[in-house]
Amino acid sequence: MHKEALRRAGAPLNECGLMMHNDEIAAVFEQLADLLEIDNANPFRVRAYRDAARMLRGMSEEAADMLKRGEDLSKLPTIGKDLAEKIGELNKTGRLKALEDLKKSVPAGLADLTRVPGLGPKRVKQLYDDLNIRTPDELRKAAQKGELQKLPGFGEKMEEKLLAYFKADRSQDDRIRLFDAEKIADRLVEHLSAVARKNDITVAGSFRRRKETVGDLDILVASASPEKVMDHFTDFDEISKIDSKGKTRSTVRLRSGMQVDCRIVEKDSYGAALIYFTGSKAHNIKLRKRALARKLKVNEYGVFKGKESVAGRTEKDVYASVDLPFILPELREDRGEIEAAEKGKQPSLVKIGDIRGDLHAHTKATDGKHSVREMALAAKKRGYAYIAITDHTKHVRIAHGLTKARLEKQLDEIDRLNEELSGIRILKSAEVDILADGSLDLPDVILEKLDLAVCAVHFDFDLTPAKQTERLIRAMDHPAFSILAHPTSRLIGERDPMRVEMETLMDAALERGCYFEVNGQPERLDLNDVYCRMARERGLKLALSTDAHSTDQLDFMRFSVDQARRGWVGKKDVINTRSWRELKSLLKR
Template identity: 55%
Template sequence: MPILNPDIARAFDEIADLLEIDNANPFRVRAYRNAARLIQGMSTDLHTMVEAGDDLKELPGIGEDLAGKIVEMVTTGHCSFLEKLEKQTPPALTELLKVPGLGPKRVKALWHELNVETVEHLARAAREGRIRGIPGFGEKSEARILETLQAHLAAIPRFPIAIAAPYVAALVRYLQGVPGVHRVVVAGSFRRGKDTVGDLDVLATATADSLVMTRFTTYGDVSAVLSQGPTRATVILRNKLQVDLRTVDTSAYGAALHYFTGSKTHNIAIRRLGQGIGLKVNEYGLFRGKERVAGETEESVYAAVGLPYIEPELRENRGEIEAARAGRLPKLVERVDLRGDLHSHSSATDGHHSLREMAAAAQAAGLEYLAITEHSRHLTIAHGLDPVRLRRQMEEIDALNGELQGITLLKGVEVDILEDGSLDLPDTLLSDLDLVVGAVHSQFDLPSDRQTARILRAMDSPCFTILAHPSGRLLSSRKPMNVDMSRIIRHARERGCFLEINAQPERLDLVDTHIRTAKEEGVLLAVNSDAHSTQGFAHLPFGIQQARRGWLEKQEVLNTRSLAELKPLLAATMVK
């Protein structure tokens, strides 16, 4: 079983965490973090590059030492340096690092000040009021840690869909290669495009003599077999993801795919429609008495109850059945509809590639334009641009556009929204850009009224085009900000600016329900990669899937327009 890119990225992140706890050189820590981020965003498998003998040192930020560790992990499945660090660090500290809101610096402080080494130690210290006395914490921090810890202990592990995707692809390829297997499809929340998945439901059609179940339970990435039978087996992968495999009859394939795709409430509604016309609906088909009248395809399932086919992303019982009955189902946006990307970074700040390289990669991804939106000066950790450096980049973009063919770079910036709602750069500079992407990168825990007012004031700035990653959430590590998102969406409509659907795997922000609200309010949304490397455009399909869950059609996505159609919309948000 090959080591996948997420495995290597996770190892490098763990090394960075343990080095930071050990007070290692900050530049060394940053090198591992940057490498993890790069690898997580790559569309090319590192094990394929290693097998082909490619020089990994040509990857940005990957020197001889990191390249050697990648080769070691690909060829042996282990990282001896990570194992050495783990032996030097109390084992339970790595579990503390998984608690949302507890980064290496806080874990280190808790360890040294209170001898906290386990989740249980942390909970006890919080309940006894001992954390608030540590410099950099306080009473509110202590209460927040206890609340987060309780939720963490009760939570069922879930995986961001983009993190699960490489494991899904590898498993499907493996199963499709088993003799006698005809079809393999992943159903459940993964097929519906939910931002996180708790487990995987895999369906296969195969010949009676196929050894697909045996091959599944002996798959190289399986760490435990929970159950195994002739038509169903359940395993746990090495990354703790649970996978159920079922073999189904070809005649019932569509019914089974519909049933196991869900959602549960959608299926109940379909079953009730069937009951209303004398049909029994289950995973084996649709029956009138003992006669199966449909079930070979999903289309036949819907047709039998008087409905057109409903796309998986819509199946949440949020009005899709009523829309189908009335002939009002949306024609959902597709990845091929995207003409450009309005949020990306280059090596001028915390990206990994030059302007020219980013332009070439965007063009290779089928895009016609790309906005370069570096961080502004307030975000010092990302080497944000001050006015002088931004002016210099604007000149570089103008010069480069004179040479490029088939792709146009737009001049932009991802400007920090400060705590008072002002923007991090002056309007006299921002007004000379093609677009301004505003973003919150600090003070995520403000009360709802202050956080909402902060963002509304920023949107009222003379130069404001798009609100980036509007909720500020990071899947599995940071909750959304406490804001009145409905009010923000309405204000965007009144102001005439736009919101972003950020396709970064750890963000997928906005959430689907807020996307639907924006659609209903007539606010256009931009599906952006927030690419920090040439590999980052591979995340766009996940942003599109999020848009589809919010019922968006092509015309409701800002960057499905040609550049000529887009420019007047961008210009209208900028007060020159």
């Protein structure tokens, strides 16, 4: 039976001959963890599923491929015998009995409620037990009726916050993180490369502009055999539904829920189609206006003077036809890039090859997966000159934060490794918690021993903008403070950014010789692109870091670089594009 017929029949994945990918398994584990937490399960059990999900999302190899080779998944970090068996069950059947059983006692919709800011699992369970609230919509209606403030621990203020949340624009909620979209896009390109050259396949849209979240995927393929390509595209094993199929365009829905459009174009139109489908809409409108002023017409098929085609094969040719140099996809947001290009003042953007080291990385001493040595050797393998080890401090108990004594022991270990290893320098650091009063979570006697202090907020996110700003500036007043990590503490799709007076905060950092981080963790990407540009324009230099919790996650540097490029950030605007000698000078207060 054809795969599509099997899908429609609701056959299990193994009968369809389909593979369950790491990100799909991770999503199942995350849902199970959410429901277990609501069900008041053992917190260590909940965390085991969350750690496993994080591990799977960061793996470069598919667990299903490892199983096919007979490898023991229980030997992977955070994956024990029980979780390895569950991964095997998912790949064999496409289902997880433990999750199905739990859904019989805990409604699956409650997991969505945990994503509403201010609602942890305990409050979600209280809402369900006391008011039978199962969905965000039922929560909204209860808040509008004033029913929530009657519950113990809620009150009028909490109800007002929830009403404000529901009144806000939630149109971005269905978008997925760039990291998750990237995995799907890579698999689609690999699938299509069987019938087209990879150079003739591009994933366009907001994905190509490297936006932090992606709504759907637009794939362009230049091919003289459109029907062959389209037949192959619609046979992709992750498709759950084919919405439409034509000779040059098809729209499908994947198991993940993501919509994918595939368009086949002629090679002479490929450049014009790339510009059109990469966007943004506002950028393209300005291009069309420039074309009209030159008596030209620009569309997805090319650039035309009357009926004559004058450009379209490459993007460079299309831009040249309207008297512009090529504009990088990351800049195409109508934020002055066309005007800058016209004046020959396009920014020279930072590149991954410019990065000399990573200034935010964790080890298994706290919540990381690898040793100091392993992280250092992985950084060396990537061509870095240095890596800062920044394990959590004691206030972050859930991450087993380091006490003064444990950190001193780690600093001694770093000294020994720096004598032993060549070609990489390990910097002494810590991710130092910023406490409620703005003080730092380490005594001065330890802070003085560090090469740099990467400081962060991990609690009290809901202070007023003035109080939060005051807290952060007070922390920056400490002479050991080097870098403000993930400056707004947001988690994309889970937690809104802290409210701060950003311009005031940046000016304070400039005055004190401090820097802001652009955190490459896929759920953070913090600073955002708008604030990256604000920092650049104010002269505040940035640290592009990964916040890596494993050796594989050092590759997250590409997301930090993407975010910086969207903010017009160049090599000179980034402190870790310098040698250690130059960086050391910059870090002196």
